Amino acid sequence: MASTTIAKMDLDALLKDSSKSPLTILEYIHDHKLHEPAIVLKLGIPLRKANLAPSQLLSVLEQIIIAALHQKKIELASETLTQIKASTGANSLRYRKLLALCLESAGDFEASLGIYNDMLSDNKSNVYALKRKYAILRSQLKDLEARECLNDYLEQNASDAPAWVEMAKSCFEQGDYKGAAFCYEEIVLSSPMDTGVHCTLGELYVTIGGKDNYVLARKHFAQCLELEKGCIRAMFGLVSATESYLDLMECQLSSSGSGKKRGKDSCWDEQDVELVRDLKAYGVEHLIKSYKGTNMSGLVETILSNSEN
Amino acid sequence: MMLHATTNPTTQIHGILVGTNSSNITITDAIPVCHTPPTKPILDMALRITQAFIADDDTGSSQIVGWYTANERSNDDKVSPPTWKIVQSIDPDNGILAIITSDSFDSLLQMKCDQDGRGRGFEVYSMQETEMPMACSSVSVEEGDWVEVANSVADACLGDGAVVYDFENQLEGGMKGLKNKSVDWLRNSHVQKLL
Numbered sequence: 361m362a363s364t365t366i367a368k369m370d371l372d373a374l375l376k377d378s379s380k381s382p383l384t385i386l387e388y389i390h391d392h393k394l395h396e397p398a399i400v401l402k403l404g405i406p407l408r409k410a411n412l413a414p415s416q417l418l419s420v421l422e423q424i425i426i427a428a429l430h431q432k433k434i435e436l437a438s439e440t441l442t443q444i445k446a447s448t449g450a451n452s453l454r455y456r457k458l459l460a461l462c463l464e465s466a467g468d469f470e471a472s473l474g475i476y477n478d479m480l481s482d483n484k485s486n487v488y489a490l491k492r493k494y495a496i497l498r499s500q501l502k503d504l505e506a507r508e509c510l511n512d513y514l515e516q517n518a519s520d521a522p523a524w525v526e527m528a529k530s531c532f533e534q535g536d537y538k539g540a541a542f543c544y545e546e547i548v549l550s551s552p553m554d555t556g557v558h559c560t561l562g563e564l565y566v567t568i569g570g571k572d573n574y575v576l577a578r579k580h581f582a583q584c585l586e587l588e589k590g591c592i593r594a595m596f597g598l599v600s601a602t603e604s605y606l607d608l609m610e611c612q613l614s615s616s617g618s619g620k621k622r623g624k625d626s627c628w629d630e631q632d633v634e635l636v637r638d639l640k641a642y643g644v645e646h647l648i649k650s651y652k653g654t655n656m657s658g659l660v661e662t663i664l665s666n667s668e669n
Numbered sequence: 670m671m672l673h674a675t676t677n678p679t680t681q682i683h684g685i686l687v688g689t690n691s692s693n694i695t696i697t698d699a700i701p702v703c704h705t706p707p708t709k710p711i712l713d714m715a716l717r718i719t720q721a722f723i724a725d726d727d728t729g730s731s732q733i734v735g736w737y738t739a740n741e742r743s744n745d746d747k748v749s750p751p752t753w754k755i756v757q758s759i760d761p762d763n764g765i766l767a768i769i770t771s772d773s774f775d776s777l778l779q780m781k782c783d784q785d786g787r788g789r790g791f792e793v794y795s796m797q798e799t800e801m802p803m804a805c806s807s808v809s810v811e812e813g814d815w816v817e818v819a820n821s822v823a824d825a826c827l828g829d830g831a832v833v834y835d836f837e838n839q840l841e842g843g844m845k846g847l848k849n850k851s852v853d854w855l856r857n858s859h860v861q862k863l864l
Contacts, residue, residue: 501742501744501745532706532751533741533749533751534749534750535750535751535754560708562710563709563710563711564708566708566710567710588843590844592840592843592844593711593840593841596710596711597710599714600709600710600713650844650847653848654848654850655850655853656718659721659722659725660718663714663721667717
């Protein structure tokens with residue numbers, strides 16, 4: 361974000377500098393991936409008929425099309441696309457990508473999907489086509505097909521963390537918490553110091569439920585608190601995970617009916633249960649301390665004190 | 670509810686409906702909980718805090734009566750399976766669900782709500798009727814009429830500074846955020862001034 365701000369400030373300086381040509385400014389916008397459709401159109405349209413080198417002209421035309429689509433100027437995009445087609449031919453990959461984008465803007469998703477499917481049949485690893493196809497299917501609420509498409513993408517690009525976040529979102533919507541947890545396990549591999557990821561993973565394991573998952577959950581909340589001591593969300597999560605563990609234990613022990621206590625014959629290890637009680641007490645103490653002096657202090661103390669009983 | 674949706678226009682939102690349940694269910698408050706998919710710890714804590722909050726209420730007759738939500742994508746007005754589970758856990762017999770629907774919300778913001786409540790911004794489902802939303806005639810406003818209420822809500826949503834804080838906002842703020850009295854997701858008292 362900081363680099364984008366600096367790039368934008370430099371762009372302002374470039375625009376004020378009359379010695380800089382429109383082409384230089386357009387190249388700057390392209391190289392720094394700035395979103396300035398109005399400026400691109402203002403500077404680019406006069407260059408359509410300019411005497412530029414073929415590769416430079418094609419770059420400018422491409423920028424104009426993208427900017428026109430952002431500004432909902434479909435006709436301008438269409439005219440510029442025709443100019444590109446005359447230069448590169450209809451079979452050029454670059455032309456087909458732009459055509460598909462224009463069709464998407466015009467709402468003709470079937471035609472654009474057809475183009476992306478053609479691209480994928482030529483090259484299954486076409487990342488651009490896979491991403492656009494996924495975006496279209498998701499916007500059309502075709503969740504099953506979108507998920508299959510995203511799955512294909514992830515099989516080839518397993519290190520793409522944002523794609524795993526997208527898959528996790530899809531799993532969440534369907535109530536597939538195990539699937540979402542799988543996705544977040546992939547994400548935590550690439551972002552092990554991200555407290556948000558650990559927190560989400562912990563919450564997912566509590567939601568899925570079960571003794572082993574409660575143990576995993578508290579590990580992630582503990583890691584989150586290790587990285588950020590004041591993380592309120594992780595404190596709440598820790599209390600929730602430990603409470604769920606103890607409730608499950610009480611439920612299983614009382615339903616076994618034999619009065620079998622924790623010990624060698626039980627699956628509930630005495631030391632682990634004591635650790636869980638300590639963790640819960642830690643979470644409760646720190647939450648009450650954190651909320652002290654706020655207008656929710658009384659409420660939080662009430663609910664956490666009740667949970668201790 | 671609508672302010673929660675306009676504050677978080679690109680994500681799903683969830684919140685608690687508070688009210689009374691005598692012969693009819695009357696909703697008196699909507700408490701925003703989160704703007705990401707709800708998980709058990711967040712849900713559990715939000716419900717417990719809300720329960721303690723309404724227990725402090727003078728009249729003592731308020732209770733948690735249901736849940737509200739809005740999906741992330743426009744034209745996605747289907748109630749997701751996790752949302753149904755939440756409503757079932759709140760009240761398996763009489764729980765109600767309000768879901769903000771795209772076309773209706775659009776009508777509300779364009780101030781096209783009619784006297785019958787069409788274009789009010791949301792649909793209501795009950796645990797007895799999970800397939801189809803409740804008929805417009807079954808859902809009414811206590812004070813004023815639908816047009817008046819919808820238009821004042823639209824004004825509030827489109828006005829400057831119209832934001833609503835949820836439980837998740839408070840958690841995201843960390844310990845410093847807790848001291849910030851304006852992030853009061855239970856009361857959001859500045860909303861009163863907008864209406």
